[in-house]
Amino acid sequence: MTELERALVTLGNELEYPQTPDLWPGVRERLGSDRRRVRPQLLAAAALVALAVAIAFAVTPARSAILRFFHLGAATVERVDTLPPAQQRSLVSGLGPALARPTVHVPGSLRVRSYYSRPGLAAALLRYRGKPVLYAVLDGDQMGIAKKFADSETRVEPVALGEFGLWLEGGRHVLQWGSGRVETRLAGNVLLWLRRGKTYRLEGDFLRSQMLDLARQITL
Amino acid sequence: MVGRPLDESELIRRAQRGDTHAYEELVHAYQGIAFRTAYVIARNAGDAEEAAQDGFVKAWRALARFREGAPFRPWLLHIVANEARNRRRSAGRRANLVLRAATSEPSGDAAPSPEASVLSHEQHGALLAAIEKLPEDQRLVLALRYFLDLSEHEVAETLGVPQGTVKSRTARALERLRESYD
Numbered sequence: 001m002t003e004l005e006r007a008l009v010t011l012g013n014e015l016e017y018p019q020t021p022d023l024w025p026g027v028r029e030r031l032g033s034d035r036r037r038v039r040p041q042l043l044a045a046a047a048l049v050a051l052a053v054a055i056a057f058a059v060t061p062a063r064s065a066i067l068r069f070f071h072l073g074a075a076t077v078e079r080v081d082t083l084p085p086a087q088q089r090s091l092v093s094g095l096g097p098a099l100a101r102p103t104v105h106v107p108g109s110l111r112v113r114s115y116y117s118r119p120g121l122a123a124a125l126l127r128y129r130g131k132p133v134l135y136a137v138l139d140g141d142q143m144g145i146a147k148k149f150a151d152s153e154t155r156v157e158p159v160a161l162g163e164f165g166l167w168l169e170g171g172r173h174v175l176q177w178g179s180g181r182v183e184t185r186l187a188g189n190v191l192l193w194l195r196r197g198k199t200y201r202l203e204g205d206f207l208r209s210q211m212l213d214l215a216r217q218i219t220l
Numbered sequence: 221m222v223g224r225p226l227d228e229s230e231l232i233r234r235a236q237r238g239d240t241h242a243y244e245e246l247v248h249a250y251q252g253i254a255f256r257t258a259y260v261i262a263r264n265a266g267d268a269e270e271a272a273q274d275g276f277v278k279a280w281r282a283l284a285r286f287r288e289g290a291p292f293r294p295w296l297l298h299i300v301a302n303e304a305r306n307r308r309r310s311a312g313r314r315a316n317l318v319l320r321a322a323t324s325e326p327s328g329d330a331a332p333s334p335e336a337s338v339l340s341h342e343q344h345g346a347l348l349a350a351i352e353k354l355p356e357d358q359r360l361v362l363a364l365r366y367f368l369d370l371s372e373h374e375v376a377e378t379l380g381v382p383q384g385t386v387k388s389r390t391a392r393a394l395e396r397l398r399e400s401y402d
Binding site: 002004005007008009010011012014015017018020021022023024026027028030031155157170207 | 239276
C-alpha cells in the first residue's frame with residue numbers, strides 16, 4: 001500500500017457519518033405483508049408433496065380441507081386456526097413409565113436415558129449433542145400422532161429421508177399421542193419419516209441438519 | 221429456547237425458508253455497512269436510510285435466488301447500491317462535501333498512531349476536497365475501497381462492474397489525486 005492509500009484509509013477512519021438508524025422495524029413491517037402472501041403457498045406445496053407419497057391418506061369428506069390436513073404413515077399434520085389447549089410438558093409426557101429394557105433399536109454410539117412403550121408405539125429418550133431428543137417408532141398407518149399447528153412461523157418442509165420425510169420447525173405445535181388415552185402437549189422441532197412401513201419421529205431442540213444427521217445414524 | 225449462535229450461512233438458509241428472526245440477525249449484522257454504502261452514493265442521510273431499507277426488503281424477496289456458499293455482503297451491497305443510485309438520480313442533486321472530517325482532538329499524552337501521523341487534520345481536509353473533485357465513478361471506487369474497507373472483489377460486486385474496471389478506476393483516481401494533492 002502506498003503512502004497515499006494509507007492516507008485514504010486514515011481519512012476514512014476519521015470521516016463522520018450520520019448515525020446508522022435501526023432499519024429492522026421498517027424492514028420487518030414490509031416483510032410481514034410478504035410473509036402473509038407467501039406462507040400459504042409454501043404450506044400448500046409441502047402438503048401436496050406429502051399427499052403424493054403418503055401411505056395412507058385419511059382426509060375428512062370435506063375435500064376443501066385437503067391442504068390443511070395431511071397424513072404421513074401413522075402421523076397426521078393439521079393446520080388449524082386456533083391451537084387446542086396444551087401445556088409445555090416433558091418430551092416423554094404421555095408415554096407411560098420409563099422402562100429399563102430396550103423397546104427400540106438405538107445405535108451403540110447414542111446414549112439412551114430411558115425407553116417407553118405403548119400399543120403401536122415404541123420410544124426412547126436420547127441424549128444427543130448434550131440435549132434431550134425423543135425418538136419414537138410407530139407401526140402401521142393408523143393414526144398414532146396428531147400434530148396441530150397454527151402459528152404463521154411454523155414451517156413444514158419435505159426432506160429426503162426414507163421413503164418420505166417432513167421437517168416441522170418454528171412456532172408452537174400441539175402434539176397428541178392418538179392411541180389410547182389422549183395426551184396433549186406443546187411440541188418442539190420435529191422430523192417425521194417413513195421407512196419400510198414404519199413411521200419414525202424425532203423431536204428436540206435441534207436444527208434440521210442436526211436432526212437429519214441423527215436420523216441417518218438411527219435408520220442406516 | 222436457547223441455542224448456539226448461528227453462523228451466517230445457517231442464518232441465510234433459515235431466512236430462505238422464511239425465518240424472519242434469522243433475517244433480523246442478518247439485517248442487524250449488515251445495516252451499518254449497508255447504510256454507509258448508500259450514504260456515500262446518495263450523499264443524503266434520508267435517502268441512504270430509504271435505500272438501505274429498500275435494499276434489505278428487495279434482498280429478502282430475492283433470497284431464493286441467492287447462491288448457497290456465495291458471499292452475502294457484496295450481494296446485499298449491490299442491491300443497496302442500486303437503490304441508492306436510483307434515489308440519487310431521481311433527486312437530481314448532489315450535496316457538496318457531505319463527508320466531513322471528524323474534529324476530535326488527540327487526547328492527552330496519547331502518542332499519535334503511525335496512521336494518524338501520516339497526515340495532519342488540515343491535510344485531511346485538502347485530500348477530501350481533492351476526492352470530491354474526482355469523477356463520480358472514481359470517487360465511488362475510492363470511497364468503497366478505502367473508506368468502507370471493502371475488498372476489490374466486493375467493490376466490483378457492489379458496483380456491478382468487472383474487477384478489472386475497479387483496478388483501472390482506482391489507478392486513475394489515485395493518479396489524479398497525486399497530481400492534485402502533491
